[in-house]
Amino acid sequence: MKVPKILILGAGYGGLMTAKGLQKHLRPGEAEVTLVNQNSYHYITTKLHEPAAGTSHHDHARLSILSVIHPHRVNFIQDQVTSINTETKEVTLKDQSEPLSYDYLVIGLGSAPETFGIKGLLENAFFIRSIDSVRMIREHMEYMFSRYAEEKKDELITIVVGGAGFTGIEYVGELVDRMPELCREYDIPLEKVRIVNVEAAPTVLPGFDSDLVSYATDYLKNKGVEFHINTPIAECTHEGVILKGGEEIKAATVVWTGGVRGNKIVEDAGIETMRGRVKVDGQLRAPGHEEIFIIGDSSLVFPSENERPYPPTAQIATQQGQFLGKNLVSLIRDGKMDTFAYHAKGTVASLGRKEAIGIVGKNSKLMGMKASLMKKIIELRWLYLLGGISLVLRKGKF
Numbered sequence: 001m002k003v004p005k006i007l008i009l010g011a012g013y014g015g016l017m018t019a020k021g022l023q024k025h026l027r028p029g030e031a032e033v034t035l036v037n038q039n040s041y042h043y044i045t046t047k048l049h050e051p052a053a054g055t056s057h058h059d060h061a062r063l064s065i066l067s068v069i070h071p072h073r074v075n076f077i078q079d080q081v082t083s084i085n086t087e088t089k090e091v092t093l094k095d096q097s098e099p100l101s102y103d104y105l106v107i108g109l110g111s112a113p114e115t116f117g118i119k120g121l122l123e124n125a126f127f128i129r130s131i132d133s134v135r136m137i138r139e140h141m142e143y144m145f146s147r148y149a150e151e152k153k154d155e156l157i158t159i160v161v162g163g164a165g166f167t168g169i170e171y172v173g174e175l176v177d178r179m180p181e182l183c184r185e186y187d188i189p190l191e192k193v194r195i196v197n198v199e200a201a202p203t204v205l206p207g208f209d210s211d212l213v214s215y216a217t218d219y220l221k222n223k224g225v226e227f228h229i230n231t232p233i234a235e236c237t238h239e240g241v242i243l244k245g246g247e248e249i250k251a252a253t254v255v256w257t258g259g260v261r262g263n264k265i266v267e268d269a270g271i272e273t274m275r276g277r278v279k280v281d282g283q284l285r286a287p288g289h290e291e292i293f294i295i296g297d298s299s300l301v302f303p304s305e306n307e308r309p310y311p312p313t314a315q316i317a318t319q320q321g322q323f324l325g326k327n328l329v330s331l332i333r334d335g336k337m338d339t340f341a342y343h344a345k346g347t348v349a350s351l352g353r354k355e356a357i358g359i360v361g362k363n364s365k366l367m368g369m370k371a372s373l374m375k376k377i378i379e380l381r382w383l384y385l386l387g388g389i390s391l392v393l394r395k396g397k398f
């Protein structure tokens with residue numbers, strides 16, 4: 001009998017969890033599993049704001065894929081996916097002359113920045129989205145600070161963060177922690193530095209509990225962060241940003257965190273999308289494609305017909321990966337699959353190393369050190385899921 005080929009694209013939260021599940025549940029020879037990722041490492045996206053601010057080294061936010069995957073059970077290919085042909089059931093990679101064929105395809109290629117058509121953003125802003133991108137942000141910011149000693153231009157030590165959602169607030173919190181040390185290093189008075197957070201929505205952290213939002217904004221304002229809320233960015237230039245209404249904020253460093261859309265490769269494959277993301281069915285399949293599963297930031301899961309979709313998070317991507325890791329096995333064995341159900345366990349946003357806010361379970365609010373401890377536990381849990389206690393001891397930061 002022909003051995004089915006399962007091809008997983010992307011070793012993020014969703015893809016890696018799928019591969020781990022298949023590695024555990026499939027019997028030897030039951031299916032041929034291949035995982036493709038553009039880097040040899042998995043990056044822990046939920047920690048990328050730390051190296052972007054320079055509060056931790058980027059190696060703390062990545063781990064080798066081969067350290068958590070069994071090469072006899074999952075064939076790992078480091079390469080970039082360039083296209084998917086859903087007709088011939090083939091995937092083309094940048095450095096391989098022959099395309100890879102599949103019987104089942106799992107797409108977990110993550111997201112791309114959503115710029116909402118803001119002029120100049122793609123060309124002039126930085127994005128927190130990979131190890132390469134955060135290394136660039138940190139080095140650029142430090143170089144700007146080093147130039148200040150000679151040039152004394154205020155824009156060199158002004159940082160604009162576009163977006164006050166989860167990523168924006170976590171990054172601003174991290175910058176607040178980093179500034180005292182950075183200013184000491186470059187002999188800059190701390191009060192001269194400007195960290196400006198600009199948000200188009202009427203509130204910081206839209207959708208979050210209002211007490212927690214107040215706690216976060218009060219904490220960050222006390223640390224000197226300026227907020228421009230209800231203020232869309234009209235344009236990003238090489239000199240900074242222009243706000244709707246005309247005000248210009250000159251800044252040598254602009255970091256956009258204002259939204260994500262699905263990976264373009266999915267759209268280009270002719271799969272039906274909404275802002276680049278695919279509304280999947282109960283089994284996480286793409287519409288009209290029984291053999292294609294979409295997980296993580298490229299997928300859209302609705303709690304019910306009339307509600308908004310769940311936001312793209314590592315939490316849902318992980319649960320989708322765990323679901324597929326079991327259900328693809330049962331599909332192969334007896335043609336059956338369960339229906340995916342998301343269990344929200346809460347959300348915690350860090351405000352630097354020692355502060356955070358969060359909701360745990362249904363409605364338990366946490367702030368300050370307790371929330372920060374919870375955030376660390378969540379990070380350690382991810383390492384545990386991937387590589388057990390040995391990975392926690394090797395990579396965990398307490």
Ligand code: FAD
Binds near residue numbers: 046
């Ligand atoms: P990703 O984890 O983004 O992985 C996609 C993978 O695909 C990557 O390895 C990438 O290299 C690879 N890839 C992409 N394109 C190609 C290609 N063409 N060829 C080959 N490989 C490719 N969520 C939470 O739940 N809690 C949090 O606290 C939280 N904090 C966050 C903080 C920050 C700073 C950011 C940026 C995000 C945060 N999120 C958080 C959101 C969360 O990180 C994402 O929702 C999650 O990473 C999505 O997982 P994924 O599996 O879809 O994709």
